[in-house]
Amino acid sequence: MAQERSVKRRLDELRREIDAIDEQLVRLLSERAACALRIGHEKKLAGMDVYQPSREAEVLGHVQRINAGPLDDAAMKRLFERIIDEARRLERIADEARENGPIE
């Protein structure tokens, strides 16, 4: 009985830790997305394509180089591919909004 209670206490503590990390992640992801939007705007002004494969490869290479585990490099690559996919989508939406004018 007492043992069960202490397991529950430890789990609650770890889960609170996860929640706190998630809050940081969400904030950082949003900051990253905002930064990607600014890049998208610059690319637009310079007449460059939304999709820059060489830059995406650089980003993926960078995160794998600095990765210290326990996630392996391939897992880190897959996670960042999703982050990049969403950034590209955000750029497209922002781009269309600029072209079509403000939504009424």
Next chain:
Amino acid sequence: MVVVMQERATDEQVQRVISQLVEMGFDVHRSTGALRTVIGAVGGNRAADPRLLEVLDGVQEVLRITEPYKLASRTFKPENSVVTVGDVRIGGDEVIVMAGPCSAENEDQVEAAASAVKRAGAKVLRGGAFKPRSSPYSFQGLGEEGLRLLRSASDRHSLKLVSEIMDISQLDVITKYSDILQVGARNMQNFTLLRELGRSRMPILLKRGISATIEEWLLSAEYILAGGNMNVMLCERGIRTFESYTRNTLDISAIPVVRKLSHLPILVDPSHGTGLRDKVAPMARAAVAAGADGLLIEVHHDPDHALSDGAQSLFPSQFDRLMAELRIIAPAIGRSICLEPVARRGWGV
């Protein structure tokens, strides 16, 4: 759609696919696996040609997930469509039977067929005046005179009339006499005809082409719907296969497939589907059991001397018997057939 890359496709090949998808307006979801990469593409243009991706280096397979047709799709309209022809509703609970001779030959023959099919419980008289025959030397139909005979017999027996349109030049004359325009199997991909019928508001019965896939068939319906004519019914009539015992192979499975993909009513023509009289009733029973909204059946008072398709026409007595059987089958799947009391059967009328 989903693009599956070949094993060991290079990064450059993956990048080329992504840039093509981005250009087509898709949002890309890349998933890099140990051996191969799978790229999910959502949004984008429905008309995007998947072959543009299939031909790229390193691509194993492109799977399209959405249908290329829109208005015909059940995604567009989840509830069943009902086509109304006067007081006849096709696509509702009642299974509607359309029966009559393959072609109108003379007044007596049309009258005999109309009175026989009415007595048995058909709601619509079928009959051709313009016949698309495989051979130019076969009987080609009576033309407008045939339509006149069919119309007056329909009126005498309060039946609706369905007749085939072969060419857009016949639109005015057929519309004058007929309640439903049938587009035959041979014209299923006559896109100029379909487009014109989309401009009309006449109910259209679109038969499946002799070697058309269900997707091609629904795309043909889309041509009519896209013109604003929503009164479209589909009719399975058999497809050409390697089997030569029957004239065509009646694709009963098309009924549940079409029901799932589309909201349009689906009918079945077991007469053309098999081409043999003794196979018509079993396939008609199967079609109703499989959920068909209606049947198109050839009935002739003297099939041995019919000018066309005699071998697949039922005798009136066989048609009577078939209708009695269908009245037992339909309720088993929650449908009805010929709601009027046909109790006068056997009272000598």
